[in-house]
Amino acid sequence: MIWDFEFTVEAMPDLLSGLWVTVQVTILGYLIALSLGLLIAVVRRVRVVGPLVHGVMEFIRTTPLVVQLVFVFLLTPSVISGMTVGIVVLGVHYSAYTAEVYRSGIEGVAKGQWEAARALSLPASRTWGAIVLPQAIRKVIPALGNYLIAMFKDTPLLLAIGVAELLTQARRIGSASFQVVEAYTLVGFLFLAVSIPSAILIRRLERRYAAV
């Protein structure tokens, strides 16, 4: 088996366009996960609604993302693109994880901080917005960063709903040219090219925030 360099060069533009889709999905999905997760973490402290929301998130967290993707994709009207479905489902799925991260951060805020806020008669919105969340979020930044990488690595699942991300492109090119080995191996390398540097970046973040 000899590596086909000519093919590598030809396939690159298509693969890179797939990678671009992957990156877009990751970032938009991550924004959903970050904001929805925070909302869930706060709502979880509300009576009755909290446990209910927690139960739903537990269900989402312990069942496969790919099944959720296909399920939701089949149920949405066809005017909504697979990519949009992918972004939303990925974002909601990961908000089940980020919610837990925020929760651990919120629980880590010293009890005295809540009491001090009460002693100053701050309204709930100020207590959360100015006191609790800033402290909680700062502590969990590295953990949240890990989920960005995790989401990036889950984007190939969008292949199941026909989104032209990296792996889908590789499959298309591979079956059109019969250069299957090169196509899939290149995907592997492209993944490493993104995930290894970002893992190093997260480790730096971790060290920086651990020092605080």
Next chain:
Amino acid sequence: MPPSDTPSAETPQGGSGQPQIVFDQVVKRFGDLTVLDHLDFSVEPGERVTLIGPSGSGKTTILRLLMTLEKVTEGHIHVAGEPFSHMRRGGHLVPASESYLRRRRRSIGMVFQQFNLFPNMTVRKNVIEAPVHVLGLSKDEANQRAEELLDLVGLGDKIDAHPTQLSGGQQQRVAIARALAMRPDILLLDEVTSALDPELVAGVLDVLRQVAETTDITMLCVTHEMGFARDVSHRVLMFDKGQIAEEGPPEQIFEDPREDRTKSFLRSVLDNGF
């Protein structure tokens, strides 16, 4: 542990006529910090030596070097007439390999300030594990040895307890039994009562007194318990700044210290109620 016929604190007569432990110009540095500075001293077989001195004077480092938990920066350590920190290779002394150290440190046992019992094992397991796996004793032999030793330290009834169920003093007595189960020639005691509540100290020291009286194990002891040091040791070494400031029999060091450093150290220890 063969009983010795010299239970009192008389200087023992080494059978082979050569010292058991020799420090030869030993230097130990941690980065820029010199902990031991060209240190020379030796210990006779069966001798019990207490190391005293202000914290940071290098006493504990001496024990850790002998337990091979640290490596010398310069100089050599000899044990039982053979190189210890180094080994002979082609007529030269080279730093000892791990397998050489493993062979040589077999005769040495140590009791730690923080006991360091294994929390994943019962008291019995803590005591028999090394005799079975390192010395190759049968389970029965090791168990018998463990029962005898735990009786000796007064914990025969705790043999199947878990370390976390014991008080600090009890844990330390188990740690002493664990070290003795290896039948060491040399026993290193590193501030063994410092982590204990005051009311538990006496029990541990009584056990050690008994070990001193009934065996001829060479003992190196770092402690702030001056009464204990006076009772059991043949010789006291006063350390300061990585060197021996003064040495002598306990009566002389405690009652008639010659060095100002020794005097001020002893005064500070007594003032602190040790």
Next chain:
Amino acid sequence: MQFLIERLPLYLDGAWVTIQLTLGGSALAFVLAMAFGILGTINHWLPRAVATVYVEVFRGVAALVLMFWMAFALPLITGFQLEDRFAAILAVGLNVGAYGAEVVRAAINAVPKAQVEATVALNLSWFQRLRLVVLPQAWAQMLPTFGNLIIELMKATAVAYLIGVVDLTAVAQQMRQATGETIVAFFGALLFYFLIAQVLIFGMRLLERRANRKLGRTPPGGTGLKALLKHPAVSGSGGAGI
């Protein structure tokens, strides 16, 4: 409901395949995690480098990409076609094993230095130290994250239908195509996945309690059945990401 009950045998077949993939993958991941995790703690550059390469490569590539590579690229290189299920087990096992290796390494490094010094004082060999003292103590610390990883692994097996394995997800797809009942077909599969996850979580909790008892600790959250049934918290950084 009627729909589900009639087709229960099909779902059970699919669930059985999913369980096989999960158990096979977990067994492989466990062995790899232990081996490379221990290598990563050795004080020599070579084993450490080997461990780092394994972890970074197999953690960095998604399980699905690995699976495609095993199923479609490997046969062309070696001329040997892996059985679909075996390729799936290999892919999820290699991937989750890389995460597990980091867990093992961290847990071993977290065993107090004083414990290691006590093993030196008793003259235990490197292997005895690992087997008798270090691993039993690190075990309790590994288990909660292992619990999260086994759920992630179970979820990751769901992509195996894309290389032709007839697992729970494939059954759901078949069911939808045969009946057009998307909601029921897929919700049924999700429910099965959820149940399998709950059983796995319960099992891991039992192991955790046993491990903590062996170290003489009371399990966090107290004792009794109620504490056992309570859901474990997802740890911030260890869990997901497959």
